[in-house]
Structures are given as structure tokens and as C-alpha cells.
Amino acid sequence: MFVFYCKNSLLGNEEFRKKMVEKYKFECKEVECSGSIELIEILRAFERDKHLVIVGCLEGNCRYRTGSNWARRRSQEAKKIIEELSLDCSVTFLNASRANESKFENEILKIAKW
Amino acid sequence: MIVAERKSYEKIERMLKGKRKILIVGCGGCVTVCLAGGQKEVEILAEMLRLGAKKLGIAREVTEATVERQCEREFVLQLADKVKDKDAILSMACGVGVQFVSDIFPDAYVVPALDTKCAGAPIERGIWNEKCALCGDCILDEFYGICPIARCAKNLLNGPCGGSQNGKCEVDRTKDCAWQLIYERMIKFGRLDDLIKLRMPKDWSYARDGGPRRVLKESVR
Numbered sequence A: 001m002f003v004f005y006c007k008n009s010l011l012g013n014e015e016f017r018k019k020m021v022e023k024y025k026f027e028c029k030e031v032e033c034s035g036s037i038e039l040i041e042i043l044r045a046f047e048r049d050k051h052l053v054i055v056g057c058l059e060g061n062c063r064y065r066t067g068s069n070w071a072r073r074r075s076q077e078a079k080k081i082i083e084e085l086s087l088d089c090s091v092t093f094l095n096a097s098r099a100n101e102s103k104f105e106n107e108i109l110k111i112a113k114w
Numbered sequence B: 001m002i003v004a005e006r007k008s009y010e011k012i013e014r015m016l017k018g019k020r021k022i023l024i025v026g027c028g029g030c031v032t033v034c035l036a037g038g039q040k041e042v043e044i045l046a047e048m049l050r051l052g053a054k055k056l057g058i059a060r061e062v063t064e065a066t067v068e069r070q071c072e073r074e075f076v077l078q079l080a081d082k083v084k085d086k087d088a089i090l091s092m093a094c095g096v097g098v099q100f101v102s103d104i105f106p107d108a109y110v111v112p113a114l115d116t117k118c119a120g121a122p123i124e125r126g127i128w129n130e131k132c133a134l135c136g137d138c139i140l141d142e143f144y145g146i147c148p149i150a151r152c153a154k155n156l157l158n159g160p161c162g163g164s165q166n167g168k169c170e171v172d173r174t175k176d177c178a179w180q181l182i183y184e185r186m187i188k189f190g191r192l193d194d195l196i197k198l199r200m201p202k203d204w205s206y207a208r209d210g211g212p213r214r215v216l217k218e219s220v221r
Helices: A014-026 A039-045 A066-084 A098-113 B008-013 B041-054 B073-077 B095-104 B179-186 B194-195
Strands: A002-006 A028-032 A051-056 A090-095 B002-007 B023-027 B061-067 B088-091 B111-113 B115-124 B125-132
Touching: A002 A039, A014 A098, A039 A051, A039 A066, A039 B041, A051 A066, A051 A098, A066 A090, A066 B041, A066 B179, A090 A098, A090 B095, B008 B041, B008 B088, B023 B041, B041 B061, B041 B088, B088 B095, B095 B111, B179 B194
Parallel strands: A002 A028, A002 A051, A051 A090, B023 B061, B023 B088, B088 B111
Antiparallel strands: B002 B115, B115 B125
16 A cells, blocks of 8 residues: 555554554655645556545645645546556545544554455 | 547547657647646656556656647647657647647657546636637627537527526526527627518538638748
């Protein structure tokens, strides 16, 4: 699993991120805002791992206002391409607040099990 | 501008069957503006072809280039070094660009990655509507800036068909009835009497009916 995360999202918290990385053994890359992740970056990341996760802020709580919305749209675009190419890959957009750490972890666990 | 859309990956893959060294050429003109064939789209398609090749287990070398405009000799000639030794050139320009690249490099196998759709304009983010049918004999002056040839599903020159509802076309309810728009413009300019004016059939010899068209400007020859 390869994870792009917004530095203002839940994974931006160093302590929580370290815990998750150690537990689920994934590579990750910090970005200023999840909305800045271009479709091409998502596609190129498939060369690193089959399963990608984009972690953004909760909608309406994005530091740059619409970043999470854009990240969700890009992940949907990437899903369409995966479908078009019939690739055995996945892209998941996750957003959660500190109050939902366990829900977030469950989602990561599901992807890690694939 | 010319509005285009990428062909399905399946069709592109079919066109490139057996080709190992591929050059994808983008165009910085209209297709960049309509988000179909600019540098960004070239990068995405190149990555798709790489991922596709990996999946199929075939060796494929994909290189990328984007020129200012694929419909101008000076810009296309810049590709000369890159075109050499390539098995296929995948052009992400409109039909004009694809043919122009093919004309300039007659030994290259040039295929289109896009379907050229129409001459249109964006009406909102992500939506382009056809505005001009390139008929070669503009009649927009008679219709207050709304083209019944390009924007009426039935190309009617003498009033509406009667099938529109709430200002929308009966052929496609998401589109405005061109004649409703013309009618509103006529009222706006106080020229509603123009609606009953009889218009003779259009001379289509200026359009495709007269064969492939050529524009000549002696002053710059």
C-alpha cells in the first residue's frame, strides 16, 4: 500500500502516522493539500504499489477549502482508468477527523488485507 | 475552438498492436484548452500505455512530446529527431494535427488518440457545446448571433419545428432550442417580424458539399 496524505489531515499527526506505518507497513508521501495530487501522480504511484490511498481532510474542513473535493474527484478519475485498463489495482480516498481514528484504522486494515 | 475527446483505451491499444516504440505527441492549441490532448493528457496516456504494457507483459517504449500547435509546419518539424526510429506516432491533436504530422513525416505510422467532436465553446466547467458547423458561409447576422445550422438539431432555417418544450430541444432535453434563443433575441432587438421572413435554402457548395475546401490569401503568398 502506498499512501498520499495531506499534512493537515489525520495522518499529518506524526505520532498517529508512525503508529500506522509501523503496524501496517506502508510507504507514504506528505503533500501540502490532497487536492494538489494530480492524476498523473496517482498513476505513476501504481509502479510502486498496487493499492493507493489518498488521505485528505474532512469535506468542509479543508484548510484550502476545496482540496478534499478535488482529491475525491481525482481518485474517481483514477478508478475509471483502472477500470478501463482492467488493472488489478485500487485507489481509495479516505478522510477522517481525530475523533474517527478507529474507523480510519479499520479502512486501512481492509486495504492492507487485499 | 476544436473540441475533442480521447478515444477509449481499448481502441488505442488496438491501433498500436505490435508497435513497440511509441511517441505520443500532444498539441498546445485547442485540445489543450478542452483538456483532451495537452501536455497533461499526454503524460496520463503515456502512463496508461506503460501500465497496460506491464499488464500484458509486453515490452513497450513510450516517449512524450507536446508541440505548440500540430497544425503548423514550424512546430511539427521540431519533432523530426523524436519521430525517427519510432514504430508509431500517437497524435493527441484534432484530425487536422494528425494529418499534418502524417504529411510532414510520410514514413511514420501516425494514428489518432482523439476523436474530433466539434467547433465549440465551454458553457461551464467541463461542458463544451457545439457552436459552429464550419459551413463556410456564415449566416449569423440573420439569426442574431445564434446559428440554426450548428445549434438546431434539425438545421432549420425557417422557424422552430414545434417540438421544443420549455425552451429545450425535443431531440435532447438538456440542450436549448436554438429557435427559442433566436426568438428571444428577435424580441430583444424589436425585430420579431423577422421570424416570418422566408429564407431560401442555404447554398451548401461553400461547405463540404463542394468537396474539400481551400482558403487562399494571395497577399501573404
